[in-house]
Amino acid sequence: MEKMSYHHGTLKEEMIEKGLTLINDEGIKGFSLRKVAAMCGVSHTAPYKHFKNKEELMEVISERVLQSFSECLKQAIEEGKNKKTSMAEVGKAYVKFMLEHKEYFKFIFFSDYKVSVCLKGKHFIYQKGNPFEVFCTGATTYLKNYVQDEQQINYIILSMWSIVHGISTLIINESFEYEGDYEELVGKMLTIGPI
Incomplete structure (x- = not known):
């Protein structure tokens, strides 16, 4: 035995x-x-x-993963506050977190506990504790410096999220290689307005 x-x-x-x-x-x-x-x-x-029971363990796992990712994004927002490149910093943190925690990435986006987001009219809808809430709040604050139309801000946020999520997916699946620094690449992709 x-x-x-x-x-x-x-x-x-x-x-x-x-x-x-x-x-x-x-x-x-x-x-x-x-x-x-x-x-x-x-x-x-x-x-x-x-x-x-197993359901309680699965709930704890879900809470831990979402909280850890949310805290990472909050820290990036706080550190980038009042910088013209603040969303670039959040994007870098997003990709870095996903690359360092590939098991979290799979859990957050491909399990039964996946995060989901809905754009209904002029508002994003998501469940409490969804890291997208942190991303969306930070992006909205940042974008209001450059864009006044609320619907346009939502489209830009969705575009930014697609960029960071897409590049994370491509790198994790080894579908994309880049000779330079991934964080620098993401920063350039997410910089809006004059720097």
Whole structure:
């Protein structure tokens, strides 16, 4: 019988990480606490000390991923505040985060927990905690310096989001190579107005 490893105070965090890997590898249908326990090298009952069921663990994973991504974007917005290149900095942070956390990228955009955005009339609609909210708020503040029409601002935000998401997807899927610095490329793509 395989010996189970001892996890002094780290099991919950390891289960979140391994759970994310399992969701990305096998999808929601292939997810179980038993599989996560096996990946962590603990008994199949150990997860129940931290999570009452698999749904609770999946919710915690979702919250962690979205919060981590949102915090990254908030920090970029704060650091770029009052700079003419502030959205370029946010775009760079977006792409860098996705390239450093490819498992988050897959989870956020390709799992059953994916973020979704709707443009209805003059307003974006998204669920609470969606990182797009942070991106949209920062972009709106930035763009109001250059564009007055609210609908036009929405189209530009959608275009900016498409750029950062698209370039992230292309790089992660190894469909695009660039000899220079990806962050610098994104910064140039997202700079609007006189610098």
